[in-house]
Amino acid sequence: MLKKLFNSSIGRKIAMALSGIFLIVFLTQHFLINITSVFSDSLFNWLSHFMGTNPLVQFVLQPILIAGVLFHFVMGFVLDYQNRKARPVSYAVFSGSKNSLMVSRYMILSGAVILSFLGLHFYDFWIPEMEYKYIEFKPDDPNRYHHELVEKFQDPTKVVFYCISFVFLALHLVHGLASSTQSLGTSNRYSSLIKKISYSFGIFIPLGFCFIAIYHFLSH
Amino acid sequence: MKIWRQKNSKEKGKIVNYEIDEISEDMSFLEMMDVLNEKIVLDGGDPVAFDHDCREGICGSCSMFINGEPHGPDRGVTTCQLHMRKFKDGDTIYIEPFRSRAFPIIKDLVVDRTAFDRIQQAGGYISINTSGNTLDANTIPVEKENADKAFDAATCIGCGACVATCKNSSAMLFVSAKVSQFALLPQGKVEATDRVLNMVKQMDLEGFGNCTNTGACHVECPKGISLDYIAKLNTEYAKASLKK
Numbered sequence: 001m002l003k004k005l006f007n008s009s010i011g012r013k014i015a016m017a018l019s020g021i022f023l024i025v026f027l028t029q030h031f032l033i034n035i036t037s038v039f040s041d042s043l044f045n046w047l048s049h050f051m052g053t054n055p056l057v058q059f060v061l062q063p064i065l066i067a068g069v070l071f072h073f074v075m076g077f078v079l080d081y082q083n084r085k086a087r088p089v090s091y092a093v094f095s096g097s098k099n100s101l102m103v104s105r106y107m108i109l110s111g112a113v114i115l116s117f118l119g120l121h122f123y124d125f126w127i128p129e130m131e132y133k134y135i136e137f138k139p140d141d142p143n144r145y146h147h148e149l150v151e152k153f154q155d156p157t158k159v160v161f162y163c164i165s166f167v168f169l170a171l172h173l174v175h176g177l178a179s180s181t182q183s184l185g186t187s188n189r190y191s192s193l194i195k196k197i198s199y200s201f202g203i204f205i206p207l208g209f210c211f212i213a214i215y216h217f218l219s220h
Numbered sequence: 221m222k223i224w225r226q227k228n229s230k231e232k233g234k235i236v237n238y239e240i241d242e243i244s245e246d247m248s249f250l251e252m253m254d255v256l257n258e259k260i261v262l263d264g265g266d267p268v269a270f271d272h273d274c275r276e277g278i279c280g281s282c283s284m285f286i287n288g289e290p291h292g293p294d295r296g297v298t299t300c301q302l303h304m305r306k307f308k309d310g311d312t313i314y315i316e317p318f319r320s321r322a323f324p325i326i327k328d329l330v331v332d333r334t335a336f337d338r339i340q341q342a343g344g345y346i347s348i349n350t351s352g353n354t355l356d357a358n359t360i361p362v363e364k365e366n367a368d369k370a371f372d373a374a375t376c377i378g379c380g381a382c383v384a385t386c387k388n389s390s391a392m393l394f395v396s397a398k399v400s401q402f403a404l405l406p407q408g409k410v411e412a413t414d415r416v417l418n419m420v421k422q423m424d425l426e427g428f429g430n431c432t433n434t435g436a437c438h439v440e441c442p443k444g445i446s447l448d449y450i451a452k453l454n455t456e457y458a459k460a461s462l463k464k
Contacts, residue, residue, distance in 0.1 A: 010458070086322070092316060094288045098293075
């Protein structure tokens with residue numbers, strides 16, 4: 001039943017939408033935790049320590065998240081490959097800009113930039129965290145997180161790269177959120193409202209992440 | 221004009237340049253093509269092959285990709301309803317066939333769109349008793365809103381502009397219209413589950429690409445088929461898959 005569903009083009013589209021919405025939920029909670037670093041060191045440390053030590057988060061939610069990220073990226077590239085195969089000879093003239101938004105036509109490009117950003121982000125935060133806890137077995141320090149975060153954003157090149165990546169994240173989100181609701185069958189009756197929500201969310205969250213990176217760079 | 225010329229499905233094609241003048245702005249695009257072909261024939265050449273039939277926007281035969289858009293720069297019209305007043309004197313016009321792996325080129329601008337026929341044959345119909353005991357369709361009440369939506373979906377002429385303009389060559393708008401026009405009516409609900417499963421299966425077998433909701437298909441559709449039907453197709457298909 002489910003195998004049949006996800007073996008079809010519509011099933012894969014629904015799976016992409018569901019994994020995308022799952023990642024949007026994760027991104028929202030990530031932002032809500034990170035923004036606390038701007039106004040309260042102690043609250044940020046407490047939240048980070050909770051997320052970093054809670055067994056449910058560490059051993060259930062974290063693997064689900066990694067699986068969700070991998071699925072979304074792998075499926076995105078597989079679908080793009082299939083789509084390219086569906087038109088073996090390109091048009092000499094193709095006026096895509098007359099009938100669709102550029103962000104909707106270049107989701108694979110914005111996705112690839114986000115993927116390369118994730119590589120850097122994992123190298124910066126996730127891998128050192130895993131080393132700290134599960135390889136070096138360093139002593140538990142609930143007050144280290146804010147200091148570590150600020151330290152990462154002292155390199156201007158990194159701040160610029162992060163901000164560029166957030167621009168691509170915004171481009172991906174403004175189409176991605178509206179598109180995922182369409183894939184899940186939302187009526188066009190709500191499309192205007194959904195577009196407004198997509199644009200607001202897609203611009204606000206990446207802008208917020210940019211603000212956090214720049215704030216820590218400038219204030220320390 | 222820069223027109224795609226290809227002798228047959230096997231040989232490679234190329235863009236060939238033609239110049240044409242004294243074209244009235246009141247001519248339809250196909251009339252201009254007729255004039256061009258007359259000129260080519262008088263010069264001893266092979267006329268440009270292109271599909272056409274009713275020339276009034278109903279049959280869905282004409283299938284040219286003009287200046288980067290199916291059916292040209294006008295909205296809500298087929299190529300046969302496009303007029304030369306939409307172009308300026310001295311313009312260069314690119315004319316290509318609808319391009320998709322599922323629509324192989326037969327000759328020049330003529331493509332094989334029987335993939336759409338096979339999708340229709342897979343379930344785009346309602347089975348009825350034709351032995352003389354057929355129930356008059358008008359005896360079954362249909363909610364006005366659903367009747368209107370079913371009618372709108374049924375206006376799809378199956379021209380293939382949606383596939384041609386989609387960057388992924390997806391046939392989702394066509395299939396969604398054909399599924400919805402029946403799924404919205406009481407007569408169509410009996411076979412709704414098998415219909416959507418079989419039509420989508422056939423669509424995937426034909427080698428069309430995946431829908432990424434760019435919305436280009438709706439903009440370029442000569443009948444303005446709504447993206448709402450794609451959303452309906454998605455839910456119909458998900459429900460049917462969970463049932464079977």
